Amino acid sequence: MVIMAQARATPEGAATTDRASAPVHVEAVGVCKHYGGRESVQALGAISLTIAKGQFISILGPSGCGKTTFLRCIAGLEKPSGGTLAVGGQTVDRPPSDMGMVFQRDVLLDWRTIYDNIFLPIEFRHESRKPYEKRAQELLKLFGLAGFDRHFPPQLSGGMRQRAAICRALIADPSLLLMDEPFGALDAMTRDQLNVELQRIWQATHKTVVFITHSIPEAVFLSDRIEVFSPRPGRIALSLDIDLPRPRRMAMRHEPEFNHYCSKIRELFEDMGLFQEE
Amino acid sequence: MVNGKLNGRVGRGILTVSSFVIFFLIWQVASQIFGIRPVILPTPVAILRELASSPGWYLLQGWYTLLTTLAGFGLAVVIGVLLSILIVEVKILDSTLYAFILALNTVPKVAVAPLFVIWLGTGSQPKIAISFLIAFFAIVIDAVLGLRSVPPEMLDLAATLRGGRWDVLRRIRFPCALPSLFAGMKVAMSLALVGSVVGEFVASEHGLGYVILAAQGTFDTPRVFAAIFVLAAGGMVLFWILSLLERRVMPWHASLQVRH
Ligand SMILES: Nc1ncnc2c1ncn2[C@@H]1O[C@H](COP(=O)(O)OP(=O)(O)O)[C@@H](O)[C@H]1O
Ligand SMILES: [Mg+2]
Numbered sequence: 001m002v003i004m005a006q007a008r009a010t011p012e013g014a015a016t017t018d019r020a021s022a023p024v025h026v027e028a029v030g031v032c033k034h035y036g037g038r039e040s041v042q043a044l045g046a047i048s049l050t051i052a053k054g055q056f057i058s059i060l061g062p063s064g065c066g067k068t069t070f071l072r073c074i075a076g077l078e079k080p081s082g083g084t085l086a087v088g089g090q091t092v093d094r095p096p097s098d099m100g101m102v103f104q105r106d107v108l109l110d111w112r113t114i115y116d117n118i119f120l121p122i123e124f125r126h127e128s129r130k131p132y133e134k135r136a137q138e139l140l141k142l143f144g145l146a147g148f149d150r151h152f153p154p155q156l157s158g159g160m161r162q163r164a165a166i167c168r169a170l171i172a173d174p175s176l177l178l179m180d181e182p183f184g185a186l187d188a189m190t191r192d193q194l195n196v197e198l199q200r201i202w203q204a205t206h207k208t209v210v211f212i213t214h215s216i217p218e219a220v221f222l223s224d225r226i227e228v229f230s231p232r233p234g235r236i237a238l239s240l241d242i243d244l245p246r247p248r249r250m251a252m253r254h255e256p257e258f259n260h261y262c263s264k265i266r267e268l269f270e271d272m273g274l275f276q277e278e
Numbered sequence: 279m280v281n282g283k284l285n286g287r288v289g290r291g292i293l294t295v296s297s298f299v300i301f302f303l304i305w306q307v308a309s310q311i312f313g314i315r316p317v318i319l320p321t322p323v324a325i326l327r328e329l330a331s332s333p334g335w336y337l338l339q340g341w342y343t344l345l346t347t348l349a350g351f352g353l354a355v356v357i358g359v360l361l362s363i364l365i366v367e368v369k370i371l372d373s374t375l376y377a378f379i380l381a382l383n384t385v386p387k388v389a390v391a392p393l394f395v396i397w398l399g400t401g402s403q404p405k406i407a408i409s410f411l412i413a414f415f416a417i418v419i420d421a422v423l424g425l426r427s428v429p430p431e432m433l434d435l436a437a438t439l440r441g442g443r444w445d446v447l448r449r450i451r452f453p454c455a456l457p458s459l460f461a462g463m464k465v466a467m468s469l470a471l472v473g474s475v476v477g478e479f480v481a482s483e484h485g486l487g488y489v490i491l492a493a494q495g496t497f498d499t500p501r502v503f504a505a506i507f508v509l510a511a512g513g514m515v516l517f518w519i520l521s522l523l524e525r526r527v528m529p530w531h532a533s534l535q536v537r538h
Binding site: 072075076077094095097099100101103105107109110111112120121123124125152153154 | 445
């Protein structure tokens with residue numbers, strides 16, 4: 001508790017001015033979540049945060065601290081037990097329309113080709129594919145899937161499948177992108193590659209992104225701001241603005257500034273007792 | 279060794295055919311060595327001779343049985359799939375209709391066959407009804423299982439896409455249910471065949487079930503076996519057609535099988 005109070009009291013640097021003045025996209029006030037009836041588990045403490053339009057926010061925290069729960073609340077898949085949650089000024093009581101979500105597993109439909117998988121959101125909107133075809137081709141190319149559009153998901157590697165899942169989330173051009181540890185199951189090389197690609201597409205489109213990860217460097221590399229959650233029930237232990245110039249390059253991960261942010265978070269995790277050294 | 283070469287589709291086909299050949303060879307040789315009387319067990323050659331003596335007639339009888347089977351099976355698929363969709367979509371039907379169907383399934387359906395003759399007469403309807411009744415349960419149970427086998431994440435995905443019930447059913451639930459549905463249909467097809475034969479046992483003037491019953495009355499065992507051969511061959515062809523259809527409808531399933 002003490003750590004958290006301290007961390008909250010010393011916000012690291014001020015947010016870049018243009019984004020601070022941007023309109024609010026996601027606003028959570030005291031959002032908490034209990035699971036189950038009698039032996040209820042409190043998954044999420046009271047989370048309050050504001051995400052401006054176009055911001056890239058990462059949620060970082062030990063596993064089981066309620067990151068997924070919080071994201072599912074934003075996505076309208078879970079109803080908060082308390083507090084208020086609004087997306088685009090509207091209280092979330094069902095999945096927001098202008099949102100794309102990437103899950104931890106790719107959740108591609110095995111019976112559809114990659115191309116048809118990507119169009120699933122369009123079909124669910126009962127819109128014609130035509131206006132989106134050019135965009136689909138661009139996305140496939142951007143994510144290195146050109147030439148694989150006629151393949152079925154089981155014929156692709158894990159990295160390619162997750163890329164396809166991202167294309168699917170982006171096809172309808174949502175302004176809000178929610179990503180739940182999308183690269184958690186991938187090897188380090190593929191992961192780095194996808195981080196670079198994600199940053200590029202975010203810079204080109206300036207969507208609001210809420211990105212969950214448990215990799216500190218990944219969060220620092222991608223984010224405008226990192227919200228560090230405490231162990232369950234998750235609360236915000238630290239809210240850290242990352243003032244590194246963009247576009248960020250992989251090589252920046254060896255620079256002192258980058259490592260300064262990483263060690264700051266790592267120290268916090270140590271204080272929480274998350275790293276037990278023998 | 280042998281396994282390595284006979285793993286492919288063709289190899290497996292060869293193995294299957296040779297096991298049939300060996301089975302009939304043993305049968306033929308054993309009945310000659312032990313001098314088994316044809317009225318007890320005719321040799322395969324004698325059965326083939328019986329079939330060859332009036333192939334058109336056997337085909338016609340087989341045709342009757344086939345039509346009844348397909349009608350019963352078709353009805354079972356249509357009604358079974360529609361009901362299972364309702365059971366999965368309408369919550370209250372799970373603990374009422376579905377529970378009732380599961381309980382009914384424990385009743386031996388053949389025992390009901392004579393009733394259908396009382397209710398529907400001696401035409402083709404009672405046979406179709408019995409065939410339907412026996413096949414129906416396999417379809418419903420497997421279709422419900424399949425429609426429920428959707429991974430929860432897929433339903434989450436559909437929810438974030440704000441999918442309506444019909445969209446989720448058509449684009450996610452139904453394709454997810456297909457493997458299970460085909461498994462159910464394969465079982466149901468054999469059961470539908472059983473149903474039509476039972477129907478023909480109970481009251482009929484044609485069909486392979488009738489042939490068997492009539493031939494049994496005159497101790498014409500080769501004719502009984504000839505009819506059974508036609509039935510077995512028909513059953514296999516129907517099963518094979520379903521497998522073919524399965525591969526056509528679910529190419530992704532085949533692609534999964536190739537990888538693993
Ligand atoms: N559907 C659920 N029912 C009961 N408990 C749950 C459910 N989902 C998550 N939890 C519990 O809530 C806590 C937070 O889970 P989660 O949000 O998945 O954490 P994270 O994503 O940070 O690893 C965990 O202790 C988990 O066991
Ligand atoms: Mg999680």
